[in-house]
Amino acid sequence: MMGWARRHLITLYQQATSSKIGLFLVAMIPLAWLTLFFAVPLLEILGVSLGSSRRGVPPFIPAWGLSGEGLFFAPNSDSYALLLRHSSDYLVPLYNSTRLAFGSMLICLVLAFPIALWAARARGAVRLSLLVMVLLPFWTSSLLRVYAVMGLLNPTGYVNQFLLFLGLIDTPLDLMRMDISVYFGIVICYLPLMVLPLYAVLVRIDESLYEAATDLGATRTTTFMTITLPMARAGIVAGCLLVFIPAMGEFMIPELLGGPEQLMMGKVLWAEFFRSRDWPVAAALAVLLLLVLSIPILWLRHAERRMKET
Amino acid sequence: MRSSLPFAAKILAIIGFAVLYVPVTLMIIYSFNAGKLTSVWSGFSAKWYVALFQNDQLLTALGLSVIIAAGAATLSLVLGTLMALSLERIGGFRLRWLLAFLGLAPLVMPEVVTGLSLLLLFIGMETLFGWPSGRGIDTIMIAHATFGMCFVSVIIQARLADFDNSLEEAAADLGAGPLTVFYTVTLPVILPALIAGWLLAFTLSFDDLVIASFVSGPGSSTLPIVVFSSVRLGVTPEVNAIATLIICIASLAVLVASLFMSRLFLYGHRSTETDTDTGQ
Numbered sequence: 406m407m408g409w410a411r412r413h414l415i416t417l418y419q420q421a422t423s424s425k426i427g428l429f430l431v432a433m434i435p436l437a438w439l440t441l442f443f444a445v446p447l448l449e450i451l452g453v454s455l456g457s458s459r460r461g462v463p464p465f466i467p468a469w470g471l472s473g474e475g476l477f478f479a480p481n482s483d484s485y486a487l488l489l490r491h492s493s494d495y496l497v498p499l500y501n502s503t504r505l506a507f508g509s510m511l512i513c514l515v516l517a518f519p520i521a522l523w524a525a526r527a528r529g530a531v532r533l534s535l536l537v538m539v540l541l542p543f544w545t546s547s548l549l550r551v552y553a554v555m556g557l558l559n560p561t562g563y564v565n566q567f568l569l570f571l572g573l574i575d576t577p578l579d580l581m582r583m584d585i586s587v588y589f590g591i592v593i594c595y596l597p598l599m600v601l602p603l604y605a606v607l608v609r610i611d612e613s614l615y616e617a618a619t620d621l622g623a624t625r626t627t628t629f630m631t632i633t634l635p636m637a638r639a640g641i642v643a644g645c646l647l648v649f650i651p652a653m654g655e656f657m658i659p660e661l662l663g664g665p666e667q668l669m670m671g672k673v674l675w676a677e678f679f680r681s682r683d684w685p686v687a688a689a690l691a692v693l694l695l696l697v698l699s700i701p702i703l704w705l706r707h708a709e710r711r712m713k714e715t
Numbered sequence: 716m717r718s719s720l721p722f723a724a725k726i727l728a729i730i731g732f733a734v735l736y737v738p739v740t741l742m743i744i745y746s747f748n749a750g751k752l753t754s755v756w757s758g759f760s761a762k763w764y765v766a767l768f769q770n771d772q773l774l775t776a777l778g779l780s781v782i783i784a785a786g787a788a789t790l791s792l793v794l795g796t797l798m799a800l801s802l803e804r805i806g807g808f809r810l811r812w813l814l815a816f817l818g819l820a821p822l823v824m825p826e827v828v829t830g831l832s833l834l835l836l837f838i839g840m841e842t843l844f845g846w847p848s849g850r851g852i853d854t855i856m857i858a859h860a861t862f863g864m865c866f867v868s869v870i871i872q873a874r875l876a877d878f879d880n881s882l883e884e885a886a887a888d889l890g891a892g893p894l895t896v897f898y899t900v901t902l903p904v905i906l907p908a909l910i911a912g913w914l915l916a917f918t919l920s921f922d923d924l925v926i927a928s929f930v931s932g933p934g935s936s937t938l939p940i941v942v943f944s945s946v947r948l949g950v951t952p953e954v955n956a957i958a959t960l961i962i963c964i965a966s967l968a969v970l971v972a973s974l975f976m977s978r979l980f981l982y983g984h985r986s987t988e989t990d991t992d993t994g995q
Contacts, residue, residue, distance in 0.1 A: 432801035446832030516731035654825020
């Protein structure tokens with residue numbers, strides 16, 4: 406009886422010291438920060454994309470806001486109409502972005518899966534060194550790594566020097582105007598982001614499942630197709646999203662490693678903003694990019710729901 | 716019996732590591748090249764390192780980047796810790812789904828969109844409240860902290876999910892207030908995650924080119940902005956030198972940290988190891 410009373414008193418005391426309210430405030434700080442600096446800016450993009458451009462500082466009038474005369478709301482679709490009129494200027498980069506981001510995502514998956522599997526099946530020091538080797542580049546500047554790829558692939562770079570030395574080519578290849586350099590750049594930047602989610606799921610697979618499969622006479626391929634791959638599904642999806650979505654909007658890699666054939670959305674948006682200084686069109690491009698990127702995410706959610714139903 | 720990796724898979728894994736390491740290794744070797752041409756070896760020399768320390772523009776940008784990265788990392792650490800605690804430890808928090816979504820979305824948002832949207836926000840705030848007047852160190856720090864906190868939160872959440880919260884409950888049952896519980900139980904457990912989170916937020920901020928280009932003002936060019944404007948015209952030996960220094964310092968720090976934390980790391984995974992051992 407005494408114990409019960411004491412426990413009850415402690416609970417009362419805890420509630421009195423307003424831990425719930427305190428904890429609520431703890432949660433409100435990051436929520437407020439992300440709302441102000443992440444969610445509101447996205448609305449701001451929509452507002453500017455529906456506004457109109459002008460000469461001056463800032464070089465646009467938003468679709469809604471507060472002016473000297475009070476609140477105003479005057480959206481127009483000029484920027485979107487402009488995008489539609491010059492659609493080929495924007496659809497080609499959109500196609501390039503999709504092609505290059507999807508291609509590099511597949512290359513990352515093919516290279517990351519064996520690394521993740523190796524690390525997951527290794528023990529102790531081997532596993533630790535493999536993980537450190539994956540993580541190490543992640544801790545060093547991606548700009549500098551892309552710059553190192555420039556040194557490798559440019560017309561006077563090591564690859565061309567080597568091929569010339571072997572006599573395989575007579576004149577240096579313009580590798581920086583081919584897809585290969587952009588693939589190389591995206592893989593060197595995003596490979597760790599593919600390995601980590603794969604490792605996280607592969608390391609949880611119980612080894613006795615493999616033994617059971619082998620005992621029952623399954624070949625390596627069968628084991629891989631029926632155990633490893635299905636159990637790694639969540640990691641594959643997470644890794645692909647982590648690579649594909651940011652790669653779609655990549656600016657630095659196509660700018661430093663690509664030619665006009667590798668014009669991607671991020672580069673077009675950058676040019677509209679910094680060179681043409683047409684901010685409403687840049688904002689409209691950002692909205693377009695986000696709409697396109699929501700397709701794979703919505704499709705995935707739909708697919709997951711169907712998986713659960715069956 | 717442990718299933719080993721097929722030979723072809725090992726080859727693919729090694730190709731993956733080669734992609735990550737060969738370009739950087741070549742860059743490091745050729746940063747000691749005497750010639751101006753970065754791919755033709757013409758003798759050992761450290762003259763580009765000497766030139767580097769006379770390049771005021773690069774050094775100023777380096778100092779600025781370190782200040783911004785340290786500030787942004789500290790801000791990320793505080794906000795990210797609060798976020799991880801709210802997501803993992805507050806039961807019955809109604810807006811949990813919203814915080815979880817807002818905490819993950821910045822991780823995959825294309826940088827050009829984040830940069831542009833934050834710039835438009837800062838301009839909007841300036842016309843409404845008069846703050847921030849112009850853009851500079853403070854706006855870059857806020858922008859970097861906004862995505863830094865999400866990475867910090869992911870790391871700390873993983874650590875919090877790993878350890879049983881019965882310790883915290885026991886402390887609370889014994890009469891410790893929420894702050895006391897945090898300082899005496901939670902904090903020591905998540906300390907390695909806090910260190911890793913701060914370092915990662917520092918690295919991400921120090922590395923960022925795109926977002927900083929949008930939200931920086933005149934006179935606040937960070938190191939990536941300066942490096943980018945000099946390398947978009949081609950490979951330059953001085954950049955080789957500073958890149959080598961930065962990559963070596965970062966790698967050394969990570970290696971020391973992972974050696975230091977390897978015992979913690981292995982300890983954290985011991986439960987799965989014993990599971991498989993008994994299964995063998």
